[in-house]
Amino acid sequence: MRRKLFNDLYQHLPKKEFTILTGARQTGKSTLLRDLENECKKDKLPTVFINLENKELLSLLDANPLNVLSFISSQDQRTIVFIDEIQYLGDPSNFLKHLFDDHVSRIKIVASGSSAFYLDDKFRDSLAGRKRIFQLRTCDFEDFLTIQDKVELWNEVLNIRKLPGYKSLMIDRLKVEWERFMIYGGYPSVVTEPDIKEKKEILSEIRNSFIKRDILEAGVRNELVFHQLFKILAEQTGQLVNFNELSNTLRVRSETIHNYLRVMQVCFHVALVRPFYSNLRKELVKMPKVYFLDNGLRNSLINNFQDIPSRSDRGELWEQTLFRILADQHDLDHIRFWRTADGKEVDFVLPDVENPFAIEAKFNRNLIKESKYQVFQEAYPAIEFNFGYLYPWSEDFFRRNLFKGFAQT
Known part of the structure; x- marks a missing residue:
């Protein structure tokens, strides 16, 4: 396909x-x-x-x-x-x-x-x-299904989107596929490999052999430090990138960290998300956040392919997945985050798109505390605010606004 x-x-x-x-x-x-x-x-x-x-x-x-x-x-x-x-x-x-x-x-x-x-x-x-x-990025969920010749499942996603009260007989199958998508990512050779052990081996090969070629072609001098940085970033996905802290941890100059991060971005492995701010005095965060452009590569770097409910990083993994959904719909430069000095934050803000909106990622709807986001909503009433949550799983997952960019085709 x-x-x-x-x-x-x-x-x-x-x-x-x-x-x-x-x-x-x-x-x-x-x-x-x-x-x-x-x-x-x-x-x-x-x-x-x-x-x-x-x-x-x-x-x-x-x-x-x-x-x-x-x-x-x-x-x-x-x-x-x-x-x-x-x-x-x-x-x-x-x-x-x-x-x-x-x-x-x-x-x-x-x-x-x-x-x-x-x-x-x-x-x-x-x-x-x-x-x-x-x-060409690794597969999004549509490509993930279609290159496996599971077009009927993608058509079911479209039916769910079109019919507000529709109850799908395939919703459990879609859940299995979505969780597999979150864990193993979208590299085509990984997606089309049915054996779980082989999926992990292919990701290991991509992580080691093919990224080594990126390192060589980019002229990176210290391959060991590059890989160490790569793994640290995988463990800290969705967190602020503190260049001085990374420099001290890896015992290299801050300029080296900046250079290696640039290589990772140009090689389409990671993206840095910049802070959004207006003129609130408390909005003083200047460091970017880091996200990976494929979940499978990120999970291979941290060697964690556990089922989603049993993962200690399930919240981070969902936030990482939500970032990728947004990245497939919008220019990366349009995706920002909002954070204040006293810890208030919103995961994703897109102020420059035609209809500005913001999304806070929550793994489970029961974790949402709406009062925490009142400051943002009062400061930016023109930006539509929503929660993006994964569970409880139902047809409504595919009906939410976060899917409107690719589920209408």
Whole structure:
């Protein structure tokens, strides 16, 4: 089954701008390029597929960007050239710029690349107006179900959303799938692996081997400290990032912590959420919070795959999951948190979206104490305030506003 980003990518193929597909390693970028290539062939569009892990092809294109034109046979149509792992080129930004400026009428490039490409400042500067970036994250719940060929469960989610009084005969199955989604995350190879032990092994491989490649390509010097920081952040998901404290704990400079965190962000593993404040005198928190972009990676780092009800970190895990839901619907820069010096806080505030709202994550509805959030509501009456809770489990879970971004498709 195809990822839902496929449709957006396919619709962009006729556009003049080059198409750039980005995302963490092992999120399925290569598979998605192959799906696009196959669809183009069905539509009888001329295509070329170049995988730059092939050293001969890499050497050829590094020698001269115009060598890519030798693979084009069509003189009547613009050829779609798929380039996988474009970051291996010596100067990928110049390669794309040169082909766009001089040969855009003959060639449409659809390229995937890992983080090393996007660490290059020239990518942003020289390709302005020449490319559109699409980010492929690990699976959200819709992709999680559909790539397992459980489309009937996703259709049931849509039925629940459409019919206010609808009682689902599949609600218990949806609960099992949702909890598995929270524990093992959305890497496609993990999602499609039925054996639990193998799921853990695949996550371990991603955690060790593939992230090691990110470390090498980013030029990180101290791999041990990087991994130690990664694990600490996994244990502290949803908490404030105190750079000085981390620096003292790991015995490295604060600048090193900042640099390693930047690498983790550019590699699409973590996101930093900034504080929201207006002019309340007590709003003086400046440190960001950290969240992971995949629960499975986070749980692998802390080696905790326990069932949700028995987990000591179930509240943090739910908050982490709620962040990912919001990240799939909104620009990361729009997600903030609110906290005062005396400890009052709201987990997520989105003040810059069309209809501003805030959500406090609570694992269980019985844990909610509404009076704790009165200060925020009085200070920001124009921001709609809601609670996002996981239990008690019912159809209403999929009817709440936190799902309105992707459950209406």
